[in-house]
Amino acid sequence: MADLLPFTEVAHLFQDFEHTAWRLESQQGYASDRESPKWTRWKAGQDLLAEPADEWRLNVAKQVALGKRFERVRVVDAPPTEGQRFLLASGLGNVAAGEDIRNLDRLTAARLRLPVEDFWLFDSRLVVRFAFTEAGEMRGVTTTEAPEDVLRACQIRDAAWHHAVRTAEYQSRVPSDA
Template sequence: MPDLVSFEDVSHFFEDFKHTAWRLETQRGYASDLTSPNWPRFQRGETFGYNPDSPWHINVRERTMQGKRFERVRLVDQPPTEGQRFLLASGLGNVEAGEDIRNLCRSDAQRIGLPDYDFWLFDSRTVIKFVIDSEGTTLGVHVLEDAESVVRACQIRDAAWHHAVPTREFEAQVPSSVRALTFRPAVSPSVHGCVSCASRQNVSGAYGSLRVWPRGAPRTGVRTLSALTA
């Protein structure tokens, strides 16, 4: 494993990438969000949109106008934690800036074999893997460019993206009140109780029990992500 470096040491990737920047977010809360100026706004129930004073929003808009893509999949518990509800609310501003953020119930992520760590994947060739402590504080990151790590990250991305729900659609399933603690599904949950998957497919539909196939392979049999990478 490469040495642990600070997140600041890899921040240049967000401006230097050529095509895609993709993120998996698995935590139930991030310490940095508690110090965000958006946190008090979230507590007051304010809405979020594009912020021309936000360096992140400015960079996202500039890159996406060049045809590049910022994408994320965020795991959400049932009921969502306060930190996850903050990201659902504030994430709408990121979407307006140009990000494509999608959400996936943790139970479904576990079922298809997604990992429990965070990472960024740049241009399908560089993985920035986070080391986060139990309090949600980022201790540093590992920069991985070996073939095994990159292929694994690409497979995780493809599986997560296949089942995740766009953030506006997902956020509509969550009560607008910042104090609400449970989903209010607009559709009946699946037998697994996951609102996100129920909103995209019925239990006996084409995807059934969250099947995952390699690209180009005949869609027969059930294969989890772990089976693909075994």
């Protein structure tokens, strides 16, 4: 694997992209979520949608107001893992800010031969791949503009997006005790 960069090295892309920031999210859970105060509030039964906008949501709203798109497909197990249930709950605030989050069951993702990796695709020209430990801790990211990597990311995006279901609809299908 190429040398890993700290995520902070690519954070500017979330403001600097021209038209679309798209993510495939395929982990069963993320250490950063489990270590956050939001996780604790969610575990206590608090409504995460009622929380004030955080830095991510403020930026999403700002970029969307400029005509840009934030889109994401989350691959979800059946039943969803605890980490995925957290993402379903916390993602509603991102959707309210203007991010289009859709969900795709893992069996469909496997049938489509989607990779089990997380990445952002910026403007259909730059891929930022995440590297995680087995425990879901982010080790860093790699970036590429290699045409074959960008083409593959675009193909993954198109397949995932076509089969994914909007968050509100997906949540209505997931039993509340899942």
